[in-house]
Amino acid sequence: xxxxxxxxxxxxxxxxxxxxxxxxxxxxxxxxxxxxxxxxxxxxxxxxxxxxxxxxxxxxxxxxxxxxxxxxxxxxxxxxxxxxxxxxxxxxxxxxxxxxxxxxxxxxxxxxxxxxxxxxxxxxxxxxxxxxxxxxxxxxxxxxxxxxxxxxxxxxxxxxxxxxxxxxxxxxxxxxxxxxxxxxxxxxxxxxxxxxxxxxxxxxxxxxxxxxxxxxxxxxxxxxxxxxxxxxxx
Amino acid sequence: xxxxxxxxxxxxxxxxxxxxxxxxxxxxxxxxxxxxxxxxxxxxxxxxxxxxxxxxxxxxxxxxxxxxxxxxxxxxxxxxxxxxxxxxxxxxxxxxxxxxxxxxxxxxxxxxxxxxxxxxxxxxxxxxxxxxxxxxxxxxxxxxxxxxxxxxxxxxxxxxxxxxxxxxxxxxxxxxxxxxxxxxxxxxxxxxxxxxxxxxxxxxxxxxxxxxxxxxxxxxxxxxxxxxxxxxxxxxxxxxxxxxxxxxxxxxxxxxxxxxxxxxxxxxxxxxxxxxxxxxxxxxxxxxxxxxxxxxxxxxxxxxxxxxxxxxxxxxxxxxxxxxxxxxxxxxxxxxxxxxxxxxxxxxxxxxxxxxxxxxxxxxxxxxxxxxxxxxxxxxxxxxxxx
Numbered sequence: 314x315x316x317x318x319x320x321x322x323x324x325x326x327x328x329x330x331x332x333x334x335x336x337x338x339x340x341x342x343x344x345x346x347x348x349x350x351x352x353x354x355x356x357x358x359x360x361x362x363x364x365x366x367x368x369x370x371x372x373x374x375x376x377x378x379x380x381x382x383x384x385x386x387x388x389x390x391x392x393x394x395x396x397x398x399x400x401x402x403x404x405x406x407x408x409x410x411x412x413x414x415x416x417x418x419x420x421x422x423x424x425x426x427x428x429x430x431x432x433x434x435x436x437x438x439x440x441x442x443x444x445x446x447x448x449x450x451x452x453x454x455x456x457x458x459x460x461x462x463x464x465x466x467x468x469x470x471x472x473x474x475x476x477x478x479x480x481x482x483x484x485x486x487x488x489x490x491x492x493x494x495x496x497x498x499x500x501x502x503x504x505x506x507x508x509x510x511x512x513x514x515x516x517x518x519x520x521x522x523x524x525x526x527x528x529x530x531x532x533x534x535x536x537x538x539x540x541x542x543x544x545x546x547x
Numbered sequence: 548x549x550x551x552x553x554x555x556x557x558x559x560x561x562x563x564x565x566x567x568x569x570x571x572x573x574x575x576x577x578x579x580x581x582x583x584x585x586x587x588x589x590x591x592x593x594x595x596x597x598x599x600x601x602x603x604x605x606x607x608x609x610x611x612x613x614x615x616x617x618x619x620x621x622x623x624x625x626x627x628x629x630x631x632x633x634x635x636x637x638x639x640x641x642x643x644x645x646x647x648x649x650x651x652x653x654x655x656x657x658x659x660x661x662x663x664x665x666x667x668x669x670x671x672x673x674x675x676x677x678x679x680x681x682x683x684x685x686x687x688x689x690x691x692x693x694x695x696x697x698x699x700x701x702x703x704x705x706x707x708x709x710x711x712x713x714x715x716x717x718x719x720x721x722x723x724x725x726x727x728x729x730x731x732x733x734x735x736x737x738x739x740x741x742x743x744x745x746x747x748x749x750x751x752x753x754x755x756x757x758x759x760x761x762x763x764x765x766x767x768x769x770x771x772x773x774x775x776x777x778x779x780x781x782x783x784x785x786x787x788x789x790x791x792x793x794x795x796x797x798x799x800x801x802x803x804x805x806x807x808x809x810x811x812x813x814x815x816x817x818x819x820x821x822x823x824x825x826x827x828x829x830x831x832x833x834x835x836x837x838x839x840x841x842x843x844x845x846x847x848x849x850x851x852x853x854x855x856x857x858x859x860x861x862x863x864x865x866x867x868x869x870x871x872x873x874x875x876x877x878x879x880x881x882x883x884x885x886x887x888x889x890x891x892x893x894x895x896x897x898x899x900x901x902x903x904x905x906x907x908x909x910x911x912x913x914x915x916x917x918x919x920x921x922x923x924x925x926x927x928x929x930x931x932x933x934x
Contacts, residue, residue: 485731488856489863504870505863508836511734515835525833526734
């Protein structure tokens with residue numbers, strides 16, 4: 314029996330070996346490195362900007378990162394960050410307190426914000442980013458998000474394979490098709506596997522692993538050689 | 548090619564009506580509206596009664612994305628609440644278990660099983676605050692058979708008045724005879740209505756279900772409808788190769804029935820087992836199906852295994868067809884279709900209800916147990932016409 318392992322380290326090696334894009338625009342540079350992943354951001358203040366590679370969502374539950382917008386009131390902002398971190402949300406802090414209303418870039422940060430934050434239990438290194446410019450902030454958040462996505466993909470795959478497939482569904486497929494699937498039933502076996510494993514994936518969706526089954530294959534028509542691919546929910 | 552929803556009505560005459568058009572199965576706007584217009588004001592199955600067998604048993608669930616907790620209180624009464632703390636919208640229950648009280652995971656507000664606020668840490672100094680007005684908000688709850696249902700509409704009539712009484716009169720089920728033996732869930736790539744459309748007719752059985760088709764004769768298959776229920780019925784056929792038959796020696800009263808209770812609860816009734824199906828929309832093109840199989844208490848394990856395998860075959864035949872249909876609905880060649888007046892009145896009935904709920908604020912109830920059509924008479928009168 315072959316166990317397909319997701320090659321996590323080679324993905325990181327590829328990223329490290331990538332040439333740095335020649336662009337002064339941090340967002341463009343980050344998008345090149347991001348490899349097409351769409352960052353889902355929940356802003357605490359509506360943002361009416363269209364930024365390629367970023368989708369602003371309406372719920373923190375749907376977001377990769379929560380963007381806390383600071384326009385004043387350092388203690389309140391620090392408390393909000395502390396609460397969200399306590400809920401397990403990944404928080405990026407945009408300090409535009411020195412900018413005009415509705416502007417998304419400032420010349421400097423709020424001097425009260427640092428002592429306010431250190432007065433909480435927030436470990437500053439757990440912030441996804443801290444910036445005074447929206448696009449630079451998103452670029453900073455975006456680049457390492459691909460690591461996180463690879464990690465989430467690995468977790469989802471291992472859970473589906475070892476928990477749902479090996480634990481439950483493989484016996485159901487064998488019950489209908491035996492150990493070796495007749496050629497005329499390959500599609501039906503794939504449907505069965507995909508639909509059953511998909512139902513287990515749904516349970517992971519609410520816990521931050523947001524994937525759907527994409528393809529199921531049976532190399533050599535062997536049930537015990539089943540392999541599958543996941544697609545991230547967009 | 549994007550198909551944008553255009554609202555319309557369904558002709559009440561199945562022989563001339565056109566089906567729901569493709570946009571109803573594809574447009575995210577329809578999906579969102581259905582959540583509010585259909586699923587938020589109908590009785591939704593959330594659990595089995597035996598999952599909340601004793602006082603303190605609770606289970607967290609959701610209906611149209613609304614977090615719900617259902618439980619059995621200290622007086623053994625079933626209750627349902629929004630799983631949302633009135634303080635600042637934290638959750639008061641996660642998963643399932645048994646507790647004497649519910650406690651918000653955010654700041655520790657504690658509620659008894661009747662939903663009343665018991666303890667509020669750190670609220671001294673908060674003014675104009677009445678604890679009696681800050682309990683958990685209740686959700687309507689009811690039961691039918693072995694199942695628990697909730698309704699987000701606080702003014703909804705009891706389930707009995709929707710379809711419960713009619714179901715009791717027409718299904719003839721005595722739930723005490725049946726025990727749950729297997730459960731499975733399936734995530735399928737089609738709109739929820741595609742699956743129910745498929746379920747609500749036997750017209751496709753000869754083509755899509757060869758093993759099932761051996762057990763029945765489509766000429767004997769008929770569909771009755773009531774206000775919120777349709778029931779398909781066919782006697783189990785006699786004859787045929789015994790070795791290939793699921794029911795080789797049927798009795799004179801052995802029949803197969805499929806019941807649909809609007810919008811998304813179905814029951815398959817075979818001579819030796821029943822299964823309950825719950826259809827849950829996930830996205831416009833993804834649906835979660837839950838199947839639970841029941842057998843009578845004295846049935847042999849080998850019989851149960853054989854039946855579940857038989858049902859699995861039928862289920863995957865249906866899933867394959869439904870996923871093909873979902874792809875076909877996107878074709879620029881297809882807008883809407885027609886109904887077989889003889890065989891698809893159940894689908895027509897379902898579509899009429901979907902359109903009614905989408906368009907009407909007030910829903911009229913009708914607890915009559917007289918079926919609207921008498922398809923046996925229709926069948927008899929049309930048999931000479933080569934139907």
